Amino acid sequence: MAKDMTLWWGSGSPPCWRVLIALEEKNLQGYNQKLLSFEKGEHKSKEVMDVNPRGQLPAFKFGDIVINESYGACFFLESKFKSQGTKLIPDCAGSDNNCALIALIMQRVFEGNTLHQKMADVFMYNRRVPENERHESAFKRLKETLTTELQMWEGHLKKTPGGFLAGENFSMADVIVFPSVALLLRMGLSEDKYPKLAEYYKKLQGRPSVKATWPPTWKETPGQELLKDI
């Protein structure tokens, strides 16, 4: 199974990390993988473009199946390997509690996309916006938007005593969102201003799938301070 899979990925990229965590959680260790460098432009190499014409990572192949969307790969892995490893999305049938749980998991999974976008809007501002189009007012607004978003997630975590995003158990919501939270802390987010996010980060750091897939480049270099004033 795992031997028929190949993942092309970059260190520290939340979309890539989501798939790495999902593979571990579903007991699919042993997949083929290729670590590439964004800095060196390897995501635009022929090798990646052959699998993903968008020239983006992650790129994921399983036999003839290709899924280059991190959410898509995670959902597919859960569906195809439902009965092995951690159950990331419960079955709805027969239980109102499960249906409520699915609703919450799905809600957080997709809010995770908003979180990631708002983070990227801030870190990638100078890369995405040509110099003559940049405005202090725009950058300021993007930072304020990120702050509001982070406060919302603090609120979400205050409401789930179990410590995971959807309650007492690790779920697809954590697979999708934890990598973004880790990146926030790596980029200098203040643990004092965001104590619940910091607590969540520390709790998940100890999870085997997270430890096994911790970004290699993060072990080698210190983090940044870009978000310390958010």
Added chain:
Amino acid sequence: MAKAMTLLWATGSCPCWRVMIALEEKNLQGYNQKLLSFDKMEHKSKEVLDINPRGQIPTFKHGDNVINESYAACFYLESQFKSQGTKLIPDGPAEQALMYQRMFEGLTFYEKLTTVAYYEWYVPEGERHESALKRNKEALVTELKLWESYLQKLGSGSYLAGPSFTLADVVVFPTVGALFGFGLSPERYPKLGEYYSLLKERPSVKASWPPHWLENPKDEDKLKDALKDI
């Protein structure tokens, strides 16, 4: 079932349309619904904020379960009502994987549409640049050509993931509907044109067709040809 559901929505909103198509496909007609006005800022009303602190629509409730993310609501409905209405997630791995791939590419597709069609809503006057809008249009063209190629590969009469209508069509068709609503040329994009013609006859799509693309007739008039030259 449907009587325990409420959808707060606005006309011309692709995310709302996705949920409405899903409700129709799962035979859940008869749900409670309330049409809100963006222009009157009703999405920021207490009624919405009580259920969705983000002040966004769609806002969907099923009993005590609240889901304010369109994709999440669609997945929830398919999971909760798997055995009724249209089967929206195919079992075959290849078709399922393609469905997931296209669904999540659909988020990118929608985003590229909004950066062009809603440019003036998203960007304050002092921060707008011709060069930025031009770049957004070029990105949308690249995206459109990609979807043309996807449909080309599958052949006439096909849905996005193959021979059957799936969740990929539920979440992506609204974007295609909006593109043609804003004047996209079916001569330049014949495969998308064919797909549009096929889906617009589908009962769930007809039943939920947006009354207007934009609430204010002046805005709608202004935008109806916005995409005709791209």
